[in-house]
Amino acid sequence: MKRVIANGRVLDGSKLVQRDILIEDGLIKAIEPDIKIDDVNEVIDAKNHFVSAGLVDVHVHYRQPGQEDKETIKTGSQAAAHGGFTTVCAMPNLTPAPDSPKHLEDIMALNRKDGVVHIKQYAAITTNREDDELVDFSALKQDGAFAFSNDGNGIQKSSTMYEAMQQAAELDMAIVEHVQDDKLSYGGVLNDGAAKRLHVKAMPWVSETAQAARDVVLAQATGVHYHICHASSKHTVALIREAKRAGINVTAEVTPHHLLLSDEDIKEDNSYYKMNPPLRGEDDRQALIEGLLDGTIDMIATDHAPHTKADKDKSIATAAFGITGSETAFSTLYTAFVKTGRFTLEQLINWMAKKPASVFKMKATGNLEIGKPADIAVFDLDEPHVIKESEYLSKGKNSPFTGATVFGDTVMTLVDGTVVYKK
Incomplete structure (x- = not known):
């Protein structure tokens, strides 16, 4: 053909x-x-x-198995294709979680059967993404795990993360993590400013940056490739910048919504503006943009998080965290940043295709090249x-x-x- x-x-x-x-x-x-x-x-x-190389998204949620009312592999991958993505990396917050070779194999078989784009599958770090029982890293790598993550849950115990990093480093595998200290989150749902306006609990920036700081130290000690999901705070950006200057193997992503919106955009009780981590202040948004431009932040990833209408048709205090992103990422970013001259088209494609492919050693994607x-x-x-x-x-x-x-x-x-x- x-x-x-x-x-x-x-x-x-x-x-x-x-x-x-x-x-x-x-x-x-x-x-x-x-x-x-x-x-x-x-x-x-x-x-x-x-005409571009297909986009690469290292952070999507496809909900199947376990929550097919929110999304399926078929609908999620169709949404990715609609957004111009040809390779996606699916997070492990599934039921059952990909925490054993059998569970991983079953999910990967579904990905191959129903996916219309290339789907790489994360394995969990701990059993069912809970507590502190580590998975069999070697067996999961052998069965085709893309990387290891407990996304949706930050690993709370330092020794668990340290031991996970040690094992992943030995296998040359990445630890990709949602950085959140639950005890510093205080059950919050929005950044301080928006939380005060809407009279809901705040999720302070320190809940993200404190755990990121812990993990950066552990990454330095183990030599693992440590990747920070959806950075949201200027303090986290500063931490990543210093970690890279120190030669620590840390990479990071930022979402389109954290680049495009701040907590000042939350004018009313609208759960479509509720995500975790929350939208931060305008100074944080500008720091994320500058972090991309100076190479502190490596790539853009959507954190595509579909929910049912019932999940979201609630007060912002009780609705589910998360928004979709696959179908709007490129067009919203191109419009807001390339059309206005803040980014070049070359930069945007680098952050949405070339860099995620190169950082995670996906040799077959990310570039328009003869033979690929x-x-x-x-x-x-x-x-x-x-x-x-x-x-x-x-x-x-x-x-x-x-x-x-x-x-x-x-x-x-x-x-x-x-x-x-x-x-």
Whole structure:
């Protein structure tokens, strides 16, 4: 099977240039100004559209098995494709959790059966992501675990994290963690400012940064690759910056919502603005942006967290934490930052494709290169588009960005040369 994506615009360094892309047997065979198309099976006309390497998201929640009313592997991966993502990494807060070879194998089989994009699967750090009984790291690596995480729960006991890091380091595997000291969270739901306005409990920034500081010290002691999920505070950014200067093997991600919103945007009791960690102050948001620009923060990851209407149709004090992100990430970020000149398109693709692939050693993805799988996203950078709930492919509709007018809508997504989303 041969197909050509014709007349598209691709990044050549920082410039957009017109190129045709030849795909054969699922691989990129040529990227040239003008490819003869006489003997191909299909021509995809991408005239005036931006053709990119498929995006890579190292932080999604697909809920299956255990909470299929929120999301399934099929709907979650369809949502990823709708957003231009071709590789995603699924978190382990599932029932049962991928805490044993049998559980991991079962979940990975579902990922292969129902996923329309490449799905890499995290394994848990502790049994059922609870308490302090460590999993069999070696067996889970052998069975194909992507990395280890208890995401959704910070590991509270220092000795548990220390021993987990020691084992992961021996196997050259990453520890990827939701950093939260529960005793410093005080059952809070919002950042201090918004919490005061809405008369709910606050979740102080120290709950994140204190545990991140502990883990950075343990990462230094063990040499493990330690990755911080969804950094939200300027204090955490400063900590990561100093850790990198000290040569500690620490990487970090930031979500689109923490880049785009602050707690000042929470004007009323609206649970679509409730996530964990919460939206912080405007000074924190600016620190996250600067952290991306200076390399302190390595990548953008969505923390796509779908919930049912019932989960979210409550007061912000009692509703579930989390918002969806797969379908809105690129367009909202492109509109807010590239269109305004704060970021370049090259930088955005680096943070959403190249860097996550390189940091986590995913050699087959992240770049448009001859010989690599044809994992490709096509975006319309020129025409405005209104984000509509009716267009979401995720089961979760819990996004504060619904109704926004954006640029960078996804036109088409291909995985291994096969079209998995088309507008």
